[in-house]
Amino acid sequence: MSLFSKENGEVFMGPLNLNNPVTVQVLGICSALAVTSQLKPAIVMGLSVTAITAFSNVIISLIRKTIPNRIRIIVQLVVVAALVTIVSNILKAYVYDVSVQLSVYVGLIITNCILMGRLEAFAMQNGPWESFLDGIGNGLGYAAILVIVGFVRELLGFGTILGFQVIPECAYVENGGLYINNGMMTMPAMALIIVACVIWVHRAYNKNIE
């Protein structure tokens, strides 16, 4: 079987669309609420989860035949926890301001259901390459939703994108315009509503999703 066969393509593309972990499997919602009030932490969180799912999938897949069945969940957890600790250390060393913003949520990647779900459902039965693709696909599927939510929330809540003012200053009420930032968007509850809207649009286009 070649590295980029049709089956592998599906393993990779599935989670980006028809089997998206957030909108279809509704996993990882908690962190999607917490870190998406601005775009930058959402992107960093998405990339961190992608890296961690991909590498934990590969590691578990490599050692899957040696793992004692009775402690397999513990082994998975240890691998994930170790990777999360490493990523969290790297963030603190190289993107300190983002790691302050993400605060506890980097540590909470350990409990992100997407990770354990993919390890148990996919990496335990498949080879390292397929598992790597599956991890990247699921991570990016999650990241894509985070970025959409982060984009909408930052634009409407702060009038900025990645910290740059995009809504012109003169449009604001205090400068004689008609616009005012929507403070509701900075609240976690709005993330749920935006995720729901994304799910709505997604299902309207893909009628066969149950």
Add this chain to the structure above:
Amino acid sequence: MEKLNTNSNAYTIIYASVMVIIVAFLLAFVSSALKPTQDANVELDKKSQILAALNIRGVEDVAAKYDEVVKSDAIFGADASQGPKAETGGFAVANKDITADNRPLYIAEVDGEQKKVVPVKGAGLWGGLWGYIAVDADGETIYGTYFSHESETAGLGARIAEQWFQDSFRGKKLYAADGNDIVLCAVKPGKEGTLSPDNYVDGITGATLTTDGVNNMIKECMTLYKDILTNK
């Protein structure tokens, strides 16, 4: 070769032990390799907060600017009249270690004028608050402030970390014209009572408890530093 029984007790125990040892070494290695960079970041962050209290924000090279502006980080003991008990080392004192006998004070010079920067700490609605307050040489006029928080509500209490709130303290006085108590606070418009406009700033709507936390923090910490700042 006989197939290894991966379900036996002995195998499980050995597997778990080996795994834990490998992971422990790996994490210890990563953590000690990155520790210096992380510590440097924490230090840099603290420096940029102190600079923010001096109304110096968004500079590229924080460390250089800090070295240029902040002249000393002395530590004062319980009796300030004897002068500082240590000329340097205040920067290394963590907020939680600040006591009446261990008071770090940053002395800065901006545009030829001396400013004293006082570290403050307190409690908000959900978690800790901290910040820095820069005071003019007269010991009562606020030159600038910086506040931050652990976990105040986004859009409400968290707004104490925004610049407009911090800037609203500029030029305000710690003491009432005829009093020796710290009265400076943030209040709801209309609730200022007999306070002079020099002694209060507008509070944040919907964040009364966080604002109260800021007020207590200012009162407690500035009272602690009162004898160093003035002779009152």
